[in-house]
Amino acid sequence: MQTDDACYLDHGVSGYGVAVKLHHDRPAEPQEVGxxxxxxxxxxxxxxxxxxxxxxxxxxxxxxxxQGSLKADxxxxxxxxxxxxxLSGPSNDLYVAINSIVQGIxxxxxxxxxxxxxxxxxxxxxxxxxxxxxxxYFDEYDFASDEDYLQQxxxxxxxxxxx
Numbered sequence: 001m002q003t004d005d006a007c008y009l010d011h012g013v014s015g016y017g018v019a020v021k022l023h024h025d026r027p028a029e030p031q032e033v034g035x036x037x038x039x040x041x042x043x044x045x046x047x048x049x050x051x052x053x054x055x056x057x058x059x060x061x062x063x064x065x066x067q068g069s070l071k072a073d074x075x076x077x078x079x080x081x082x083x084x085x086x087l088s089g090p091s092n093d094l095y096v097a098i099n100s101i102v103q104g105i106x107x108x109x110x111x112x113x114x115x116x117x118x119x120x121x122x123x124x125x126x127x128x129x130x131x132x133x134x135x136x137y138f139d140e141y142d143f144a145s146d147e148d149y150l151q152q153x154x155x156x157x158x159x160x161x162x163x
Contacts, residue, residue: 013057014107016114017099021131021157022122027090030067034083036125037063037072037096040118041081044100045074047113054104059114061098065091094127095154097135131157 028036045056060073063085070085100114115132122129 013101013103014105014110015057015099015101016107016111017097017135018114018118019095019097019133019135019157020118020122020129022094022096022127023130024092024125024127026126027092028125028127029090030087032125033063033065033087033091033094034070034072036121036127037061037070038081038083040098040121041072041074042077043117043121044098044114045077045081047117048100048102048105048110049077051105051109051113053102055102057101057103059098059100059102061096064095065093067091133157133159 041059041061044059048056048059056074056076058073058075059081061071063070063072065087067087067089068085070083070087072081072083074081096118098114098118100110102110102113105113119129
């Protein structure tokens, strides 16, 4: 049986998830952190499209720090990523979970686009990646309290993260 539905073709829907801990030597202002997160989502989407993605399913992130939390997401490159949440002040240690769901490229390509964009933009903004750990998804974090979410990320990093 032949179908025109791209989900059933090679490289249908691919996903990648990662949690990173970022550190900046000086506390970054809330606007700077929000801009970084939003720009990461847009950069990942652009990179995926440049690699041949036919459709951006959802690229989302959840950032936590002692000053609050932010979420950013995009479903394509035609509109800038949306940003939700608020930080109460500057921060230099950030926990960020990123999930990328894309149609039309391989899982390896989604991983390369996600990590490449996240690392490049963090470094351009003066952050360095202190810890990094792959994960399958973070929907469970969407329903956790800020304290539970932070504890889950810290536990994830303690369970064998790479430096």
